[in-house]
Amino acid sequence: MLDSKIPSGPLEQKWTDYKGHVKLVNPANKRKLEVIVVGTGLAGASAAASLGELGYKVKAFCFQDSPRRAHSIAAQGGINAAKNYQNDGDSIFRLFYDTVKGGDYRAREANVHRLAEVSVNIIDQCVAQGVPFARDYGGLLNNRSFGGTQVKRTFYAAGQTGQQLLIGAYQALERQVALGNVKMYSRHEMLDVVIIEGKARGIICRNLVTGELEKHFGHAVLLCTGGYGNVFYLSTNAMGSNVTAAWKAHKKGAFFGNPCFTQIHPTCIPVSGDHQSKLTLMSESLRNDGRIWVPKQKGDKRKANDIPEEERDYYLERRYPAFGNLVPRDVASRAAKERCDAGYGVGTTGQAVYLDFKYNLINKYGRAEANKLGIDNPDTETLIRLGKEVVKEEYGNLFDMYEKITGENPYEVPMRIYPAVHYTMGGLWVDYELMTNVKGLYCLGEANFSDHGANRLGASALMQGLADGYFVIPYTIGNYLADEIATKPIPTDHPAFIETEKQVAGRIDTLMSIKGKQTVESFHKRLGKIMWEKCGMARNEQGLKEAIVEIQQLKKEFWSDVKIPGSINEMNPELDKAGRVADFIELGELMCKDALNRNESCGGHFREESQTEEGEAKRDDANYSYVAAWEYKGDSNWELHQEQLTFEVAKPTQRSYK
């Protein structure tokens, strides 16, 4: 039933062969074909712009006030590409291999190889658009390294790489808007997908300013709506990031792949109190230059700078000498949790570890600068002063952000950090062409499940979003639309549109008529607590079973006691949020169900029942080397489909970073 449509032939030839044989749509026919793109982050904006350039009639939707606000903008550290500009042994194969291994052998080889192949085109494209990547004094592009790799392949623009890439894609999109090839709908939220004779043919969305429902037709629908990390309430996602578009598609038949695969990012600013509305990431690139440690002595209450070198435990360097502070995210997060659970955590809550820049500030940057200036035997103060300048250029905005939030100066004292929910590897199941199992319904970027397996490597999300939008969908969508050239646009008074709109309106009416006592926010917080405690960094059978019961109760309570102010036909952010939280509650249950089903540890999914003697994640390839694709069968009811994963090139081994 699940056909992943992976082309035959040797791995490195698949994409080339596919492109050489895929169906094409001639320019005159492209003008007759309409494509809906939901979401304008890296995947959505790049897809909408590229399809507009090709001549398709595109309608793009985002819930923010401008497509430039999408949360891709917050990505900090960088974007990977196998350019091998550093001559340090990188190649397409290495990027492919690192990604499959980093994902703990739960991703599709063919997709990952394609991603590595097109990574080099992304950098060329972005530079041509005017993305101001960091350069060295010769005027060529600079690179840094990220976790889970031993080469420097990450391109960056200070700590604002996502912003610069998104603005590049946004400008390409606005150019198409100006040319009339794309029509942009800002402050619009998709609330359902319209399916006619088994094919996605449009969407129902709410104009968030007027509250009116709108019907839009498309020969194909692309969901580029990002991840669902906000199911945990606290995450590094933007406040508006939500699962609603993907979830509506799921309830209309699209399978949800590996929902329990969540990435907990090791370096985030810790929670400061109950008022916390979101968490802020400190880029993984900081682990290039920061060393992570806790005191060797349990419950040591001294200030960080008062703890002498020999009383510090650089636990990542101790446990993983080969990769040290640059182990993948899942490994680093669990190691931090292990130390804090064992009583070595720092800060008022004990739920934090130190990320310390002093060593590299002095020894790496300070000394290099002193050498350049010909200063012999510089004292520590000079080294710090010189080193600071370099660190400021590399990470200035991140250090400023840390200081604004915590009131502490990270040039002087180590940052306090703790893991937080950051990214979701799971998402709608898609085939090699990025089509879900619903014909004509595509899913791109973080919203799909495909390329990162059970753990995503740093600087690979930007790569995947842009790969999908710029270089994959423009080819693969033609293979579908070539057979649709005779399909006339379906008027939106078609019964399927009317019926779907009625369902959407009905749900909004129901929500507004509950008139209960508890706010939407309070339900979201409670859901987040259940998810974080029982389906977070560590999971076990008992906890997951409890979580499912608790979430079902929470759902009942929500639908009988939620309080939403205002009315329907006006701007009503609380109503928008209520719809999203209702979907998160349902998703949360599925995540727990998926985590319960997967009785192995892999990547970010850590089942306490399945670990090695050293406490590392232990996979069970004999039983779980598959993508879990869940089919919605009605309220709290799903059927599991399995897509078996085969590894012909990157043979699964116990992942080791020691």
Next chain:
Amino acid sequence: MEQYSMNLTLKVWRQKNSAERGSFETYPVKNISSEMSFLEMIDVLNEELIRDGKDPIAFDHDCREGICGMCSMYINGRPHGPWQNNTVCQLHMRAYKDGDTIVIEPWRANAFPVIKDLMVDRSSFDRIIQAGGYISVNTGSPVDANAIPVEKDMADAAFAAAACIGCGACVAACKNSSAMLFLSAKVTHLALLPQGHPERRTRAMNMVAQMDKEGFGACTNTGACEAVCPKGISIENIARLNREYMMAGLASDK
């Protein structure tokens, strides 16, 4: 830093929609922690309003990390509040003390009509970008990224201009509601890179024309924009825009 708790008085602009007139409402807020962000303080107030059956305050916000550019509050007469180089989402309550009164308004400019309460329509910024704020290159096979070296200083300066988040604080701070800082940042970003050279003249002309059409005012070089810009965008960019515009208007290569 020691955490403390405070009681405050908020005077907030309330306006049902773009058609109706707005006015200030006064709200006391209690037990606000100095560790909260400013928007978390508004969250607390909104939760209370909802529980009391009142309409919560509508405001734009999304990333809460100072990068998406969506948040936009005019606080005690200053866009984004008292801190330098800062967005309101990154403003924290340790900027205030017990007993303070805080006045909160939306961005005020003809080209930014109020949608509701503190939320304004900034689509005019998108239309300025549509007028030329891009490099006309289709997705495809451009030259290798390292084929055209870019002087590091130029690349750094282009990046500094490209750091603009499009929030509109510059417009809100300007007595003429001019969008020159926003526009000049984009023109500078693209003019300093070799990739942006082919279109630099039409870009400057067309973007300025669109800015005028949207109803933004003229620039009189007071520098209020630079002083409040959360990303520290310099008014040197405005000087560069003026040069670009003059060159575009005066010179002809043909």
